Amino acid sequence: MSNAAxxxxxxxxxxxxxxxxxxxxxxxxISFGAVAVGAGLSVAQTCALSLLMFTGASQFALVGxxxxxxxxxxxxxxxLLLGTRNTLYGLRLAPLLDWSGARRVAAAHxxxxxxxxxxxxxxxxxxxxxxxxxxxxxxxVLWNVATLIGALGGRALGDPRTYGLDAAVGAAFLALLWPxxxxxxxxxxxxxxAAVALGLVPFTAAGVPVxxxxxxxxxxxxxxxxxxxxxWPEVDR
Amino acid sequence: MIWWAVLAAGVACYLxxxxxxxVPARVLEHPLIERIADLIPVALLAALVAVxxxxxxxxxxVDARAVGLGAAVLLxxxxxxxLVVVFGAAVVAAxxxxx
Numbered sequence: 001m002s003n004a005a006x007x008x009x010x011x012x013x014x015x016x017x018x019x020x021x022x023x024x025x026x027x028x029x030i031s032f033g034a035v036a037v038g039a040g041l042s043v044a045q046t047c048a049l050s051l052l053m054f055t056g057a058s059q060f061a062l063v064g065x066x067x068x069x070x071x072x073x074x075x076x077x078x079x080l081l082l083g084t085r086n087t088l089y090g091l092r093l094a095p096l097l098d099w100s101g102a103r104r105v106a107a108a109h110x111x112x113x114x115x116x117x118x119x120x121x122x123x124x125x126x127x128x129x130x131x132x133x134x135x136x137x138x139x140x141v142l143w144n145v146a147t148l149i150g151a152l153g154g155r156a157l158g159d160p161r162t163y164g165l166d167a168a169v170g171a172a173f174l175a176l177l178w179p180x181x182x183x184x185x186x187x188x189x190x191x192x193x194a195a196v197a198l199g200l201v202p203f204t205a206a207g208v209p210v211x212x213x214x215x216x217x218x219x220x221x222x223x224x225x226x227x228x229x230x231x232w233p234e235v236d237r
Numbered sequence: 238m239i240w241w242a243v244l245a246a247g248v249a250c251y252l253x254x255x256x257x258x259x260v261p262a263r264v265l266e267h268p269l270i271e272r273i274a275d276l277i278p279v280a281l282l283a284a285l286v287a288v289x290x291x292x293x294x295x296x297x298x299v300d301a302r303a304v305g306l307g308a309a310v311l312l313x314x315x316x317x318x319x320l321v322v323v324f325g326a327a328v329v330a331a332x333x334x335x336x
Contacts, residue, residue: 024318024319025319027320028319028320028323030320031319031320031323031324040239041239045243048240048243049243049247051247052243052247052248052250052251053243053246053247053251054250054251055254057282058246060285061281062242062246064285064289065285067289068292069294072238072241072242073242075246076245076246076249078281078285079246080250081277081281082278082281082282083249083250084274084277085274085275085278086253086254086257087253087254087256087257087274088257088271088274088275090254090255090256090258091257091260091266093257093258094257094258094259104259107258108254108255108257108259109251111254111257111258161334162331162334163328164301164305164326164327164328164329164331164333164334165327166302166330167290167301167302167304167305167306167326167327167329167330167331168305168323168324168326168330169289170285170286170289170290170306170309170326171305171306171308171309171322171325171326171327172319172322173282174286174309174310174313174322175309175313175322177282177283177286178313180278180279185276186279189279189280190279190280190282190283193279193280193283193287194283194284194286194287196284197284197288198287198292198297201288201291201295201296202295202297203295206288206292206294206295209288210281210284212284213284214277214281216280217276217277217279217280217281218273220276220280221269221272221273221275221276222269228272228275
């Protein structure tokens with residue numbers, strides 16, 4: 001790995017790419033804000049989620065489970081299970097970003113799909129850091145501003161069902177899942193997990209079907225070896 | 238109770254990120270663990286789609302949300318951006334409820 005100073009042109013290119021992805025991703029915080037308020041969270045709770053949790057799929061999961069009548073505990077557990085993928089991103093990023101101490105503690109908050117995708121392919125530590133910080137900071141700022149706008153807008157709208165916002169949550173999950181469905185094993189996992197969850201809906205408390213579907217990942221992961229080409233977080237949304 | 242879930246899950250999600258940057262890579266460097274960890278989001282997101290769209294309490298129903306999901310599929314096939322997919326599905330579901 002080369003650690004030579006970054007060529008100014010290369011640096012500019014990485015910053016431009018990071019800003020592009022950051023702006024595209026950050027703005028969809030609007031949908032999160034609107035959906036979360038529709039699910040019954042207060043504006044403050046919605047904004048606290050974006051500030052503290054700051055990982056989109058987990059945030060949507062928490063409010064989705066709550067909206068479906070699940071307990072806060074099952075919502076939190078689902079969010080956590082989805083958040084485990086950020087641990088894997090961190091493992092790959094650690095040697096590349098090469099930060100320690102306070103910088104690492106601060107950088108950890110920015111470890112999400114997009115910042116990982118925009119830095120993990122870079123050839124050197126300086127290039128990876130520029131990609132990671134540009135993408136991560138842009139998204140953090142925009143995501144939180146957009147969440148507030150969406151939450152205030154959602155509150156002004158009133159009953160979310162009138163505007164189909166309850167249908168928006170399913171669409172958001174599908175859009176997050178979509179890039180991964182190009183892989184055959186992922187498609188099988190997704191179909192089986194959806195079937196298990198729907199099968200459990202009549203017999204279990206809300207929130208349980210989704211948590212139980214993680215068992216499908218355990219089973220298929222244990223029985224079906226091989227690599228997944230779509231494993232890297234998708235940037236192009 | 239919701240505040241408790243928001244704060245606890247928020248802090249825990251941060252710690253999961255920090256753990257990845259902090260623990261030695263070999264701790265989780267097992268193909269089976271990597272594969273399962275990689276499949277968990279796929280399973281959970283698919284289950285969330287299913288429950289979000291077809292569950293109503295403990296009943297399974299096909300209503301305006303399913304039509305909204307159909308619209309989302311078409312928009313995704315047309316490579317529409319995230320916000321267009323999400324709000325497109327909402328608009329379609331709202332229109333179905335009106336008619």
